[in-house]
Amino acid sequence: MQPQKIDFLLTNTTLVTMNTEHQIIQNGAIAIKDGIIQWIGSQDQVGHQFEAKQKLDLNGKVVTPGLVNTHGHWAMTLFRGLVDDCPLEAWLDRIWKVEAAVVSPKSVVAGSQMAMIEMIRSGTTCAADMYWHYPESFDAVIQAGFRMINGPSFADIPGFEERRDTAYQTAIDLIDQYQHESLIHLFIQAHSTYMTNLPMLGDILKISLSRNIGFITHASESKGELENVYNKYGKTPIEVLDSVGLLGKKTLLAHCVHLSDAEIARLAETGTSVSHCPSSNMKLSSGIARVADMLQAGVNVSIGTDGPASNNDLDLFHEAQLAALVQKGVSGNPTILPAEKVFAMLTIDGARAFGLENQIGSLEIGKLADLIVIDFDAINLTPCYNLYSHFIYAMSPADVCHVMIHGKMIMQNRQMLTLDEEKVKSEVRQIAQQVQMV
Ligand SMILES: [Zn+2]
Incomplete structure (x- = not known):
């Protein structure tokens, strides 16, 4: 059987799905095409199913819904x-x-x-x-x-x-x-x-x-x-x-x-x-x-x-x-x-x-690929007994390393890919000068 052509294959990850059973998949993989999650499951089952434009080995990082x-x-x-x-x-x-x-x-x-x-x-x-x-x-x-x-x-x-x-x-x-x-x-x-x-x-x-x-x-x-x-x-x-x-x-x-x-x-x-x-x-x-x-x-x-x-x-x-x-x-x-x-x-x-529970909010086949990748190697997240505990009580924004929205990588390795951060800061600082004069 010919492998399915996809945009992204994320492997070597823990997937916090937030599906109805709140299933967590260890050693997981997720396949994405045209903004949609095509497949999600254990990495062992990936085999030769996919031919991905971009493969990303997440090295044990955690993927959650955005x-x-x-x-x-x-x-x-x-x-x-x-x-x-x-x-x-x-x-x-x-x-x-x-x-x-x-x-x-x-x-x-x-x-x-x-x-x-x-x-x-x-x-x-x-x-x-x-x-x-x-x-x-x-x-x-x-x-x-x-x-x-x-x-x-x-x-x-x-x-x-x-x-x-x-x-x-x-x-x-x-x-x-x-x-x-x-x-x-x-x-x-x-x-x-x-x-x-x-x-x-x-x-x-x-x-x-x-x-x-x-x-x-x-x-x-x-x-x-x-x-x-x-x-x-x-x-x-x-x-x-x-x-x-x-x-x-x-x-x-x-x-x-x-x-x-x-x-x-x-x-x-x-x-x-x-x-x-x-x-x-x-x-x-x-x-x-x-x-x-x-x-x-x-x-x-x-x-x-x-x-x-x-x-x-x-x-x-x-x-x-x-x-x-x-x-x-x-x-x-x-x-x-x-x-x-x-x-x-x-x-x-x-x-x-927002009535979007069938489109976003969990990692499930057929849903839009809005997801984030969190680096659990951070000092504030070590050791980890319970992922949810760390999400709520110990996370820092700096622990988020990649962000994908609608199947498109928007931030990778903390680099913004679609927005010019320095330009935006400079524009906002200029506006702040006007604010101070009011
Ligand atoms: Zn308000």
């Missing part, structure tokens, strides 16, 4: 460390002023490229973004070979009502233009219920239904938000979204720090997913989300870094460690959020939050 960051505002890398140690409302006030002064298509592209480099370096292969200047940032993502969740974002800002019809049509046009891009997964987004209104949420629902795409928004992040929303609608943010039909399997809510038991039950019942962002929630003193309660109720909880202006990094492994430690610390129960579950939240549960 991490999925379910909430962020990428170009806010431009404002990293600009406003720290103040409440959410004051933070937003300062950030919005600076954004009004420096945000442009060019600065958003530089900030987004910076974010992608940081995420790739720390093992993330797919991430959600909520920001402005979509066509430019979409094109930068396609060029970089990263996987992005994004789409038009609605917010009730001065002058919006006058251009409501054009905003609706612009959103539809953007979705139609990019719907066939394999690296761009389109969603419709709202900033929040306090920064939108009922007609706007109605428009969003219409777009979601007519284009069969999901919906992302911030919800129940701070007590201040709950008060604002109650004054505006006489309801909580979750009740507002429920009343307009925007909860469901295609909805992802960022934060959900302040939820009642009934709201948690409602999220579970509707299949609504949550992005848990512990760094941002704690840094802005928004509170600590009831992650264990949500998981127990059956809510799909994933992990997000939020924007780098409120975190202040995009390292999802670090975020996962924090998620696990905080829940144990506040509950007094060390069995809550075991490392293996937290790693699932970073991978397959993150994919599920």
